[in-house]
Amino acid sequence: MSRSLNQQRLAEQLNLSRTTVxxxxxxxxxxxxxxRARVQALAAEMGYRGIPTRGVRRARGSKxxxxxxxxxxxxxxxxxxxxxxxxxxxxxxxxxxxxxxxxCFEKPALLDPTSKxxxxxxxxxxxxxxxxxxxxxxxxxxxxxxSRKISTVAVLESYASAGVDTIDTDDSAAILTLVTRLRDxxxxxxxxxxxxxPVGGHWSIRRFGGYVExxxxxxxxxxxxxxxxxxxxxxxxxxxxxxxxxxxxxxMAQERITAWVCAADHxxxxxxxxxxxxxxxxxxxxxxxxxxxxxxxAGLPQVASMAxxxxxxxxxxxxxxVSRILHPNSPRRxxxxxxxxxxxxxxGPAPSGAIVS
Numbered sequence: 001m002s003r004s005l006n007q008q009r010l011a012e013q014l015n016l017s018r019t020t021v022x023x024x025x026x027x028x029x030x031x032x033x034x035x036r037a038r039v040q041a042l043a044a045e046m047g048y049r050g051i052p053t054r055g056v057r058r059a060r061g062s063k064x065x066x067x068x069x070x071x072x073x074x075x076x077x078x079x080x081x082x083x084x085x086x087x088x089x090x091x092x093x094x095x096x097x098x099x100x101x102x103x104c105f106e107k108p109a110l111l112d113p114t115s116k117x118x119x120x121x122x123x124x125x126x127x128x129x130x131x132x133x134x135x136x137x138x139x140x141x142x143x144x145x146x147s148r149k150i151s152t153v154a155v156l157e158s159y160a161s162a163g164v165d166t167i168d169t170d171d172s173a174a175i176l177t178l179v180t181r182l183r184d185x186x187x188x189x190x191x192x193x194x195x196x197x198p199v200g201g202h203w204s205i206r207r208f209g210g211y212v213e214x215x216x217x218x219x220x221x222x223x224x225x226x227x228x229x230x231x232x233x234x235x236x237x238x239x240x241x242x243x244x245x246x247x248x249x250x251x252m253a254q255e256r257i258t259a260w261v262c263a264a265d266h267x268x269x270x271x272x273x274x275x276x277x278x279x280x281x282x283x284x285x286x287x288x289x290x291x292x293x294x295x296x297x298a299g300l301p302q303v304a305s306m307a308x309x310x311x312x313x314x315x316x317x318x319x320x321x322v323s324r325i326l327h328p329n330s331p332r333r334x335x336x337x338x339x340x341x342x343x344x345x346x347x348g349p350a351p352s353g354a355i356v357s
Contacts, residue, residue, distance in 0.1 A: 010042055032148060037329060066100040067321060068129040070120070070146075072108040072136030082292055082310050083135045086155055089314025090133060097322055102127045108138045113145035124150065131321045133314075137202065151324040153317045156308075158202050158334070165324055166334045167317045171203070174306040174339040175210030176217065178261060178289040181304065181341075183218050186350035187259040187287060190215065191226040191251060193244065193271060194263035204263040205230070207291060211261050226257060245274035258286055258350040265290035268303045272346065283348030293342045304344035309337055 011021045016039070023031045024039035069090055071083050087103065094101050106120055113121075124132070124146075131151035134143065144161040146152055153165045182190055192211045194204040208230050215222045224230075228247055248271065251257050262268035268290030272282050282288050282301070293307025316335060324330070 006043075006046070010039060010046070014038060014042060034148075040329070064098050064100040065130045066102050066127055067094065067318070068124060068127065068132040068150075069101060069103045070132050070134050070138070071103065071105050072134075072138055073105050082156075082294070082308070085310030086135055086314040086317075089311035089316075090318055091314075092311070093315040093318035097318060099318070099322075102129065106138075108136065108142075111138055111142040113142045121145075121149070131325050133317045133321060137197065151321060151328060153321045153324060155313050155317050156203055158206075163324075163328070163332055165320050165332055167313050167320060168203075168334065168336055169306075169308050169313075169339050170336040171206045172210040172213055174291065175207055175261065176214040177341055178291075178304065178306065179211065179214035179218060179220070181347055182259045182261075182287060182289070183220060185287065185347055188220060188350070189226070189255060189257045190220060190259045190261060191228070191248070191255075191257045192230065192261050192263075193228045193248065193267060194230065195244075195267055196229045207263045223255075226251060226255060245271060245278065248275070249278060249280065252280075252286060259347075260286065260288050262288060262290050262303075265292040265294040265303055265305055268305070268346070269297055269300055272300055272303065273297075283346050285351055287347045287350075289344075289347065291339075293340070301345040302342065304347045305342045306339035307342050308339050313337060 007018055007021050007025070010016075011018045014021070016024075016035070020031060020035065021039055024036040025043060069087065071087075091101055102123075104120065104123060111120065112118060129150055131153070132146065134146075134152065134154040134157070137157045138146075140159055140161065143152070143154070143159045143164060147159075147161045147164045152161075152163070153167065155167045156169065158166050158168065179190060190211075192208055194208065197204070208227065211227075212222055214220075228244060248260060260268075260271065262271060268288050272288055275282060275286070275288075280286060288303060290303040290305040291308070293305050296302050316337070320333060320335065
């Protein structure tokens, strides 16, 4: 029996067009995941063997398949952004896989999947994206819609949507390394600082979880009110205004906190600069750690941090996306990579006296 006749039988039994059946068997992103699953399940039941492969690994002389990279425009200064390093890893691996890269910047808060005029979805169709890598947090509802249309891999952020794979850092192990360094310098009262993000920010919550786990593992005291921008029961603190450093100084004076774990380097550098403006020296008066391993802004010391292998994460995201495209119904994966300690110059011995506010 010919392949075309088999496809016609599938189309008749499922009450679908022949084109829809053909595209479903080829895992075409224009066909919904539910329809593709129905077609492929019946095809397997009928013993259909002529499934065409619209694979992503194509011959060098052929036109490469396209994958998209969707970057949520960062709220912080682009100079402290991590996406260029991730993007470099994506480009390097895409060249090996013979893939074309289409990079789009989209403000996450404006990504409304219910809008019929949403430009990103027109862009995905026009570019014939086979899959996409998400960099920076996007609204859960938008990610769910995108993942139903095309294969999706997220980096440094987890989503509840089924089938969205994640490439992330081992936050717990990394934060434990930093807190252990603080403990070894005599710090016993350690606080946690992050910013309040309007979209996503699950990564900061995971790093907070690593902070709590590290305190318990090392036998150090944990108090919820030593954490800034975690509990929604405390008043909102503006991420760029004076509220965060003022709260930090207040807790140092009242609770004798001597060290602060920040969820990211850009937060740590902002805090260090604000503390210096208030006459507080780092690390003489208090210690500060970050996360990412970025170069410091001019005039600031290298923060003690965990260097994230962003290029490796980008490369791994492309490899995982290729696998997801070829096997769209496989179980979702979460791949963790190890971060490397950057000693920096912002951890010192715990001061004996308290800061006076």
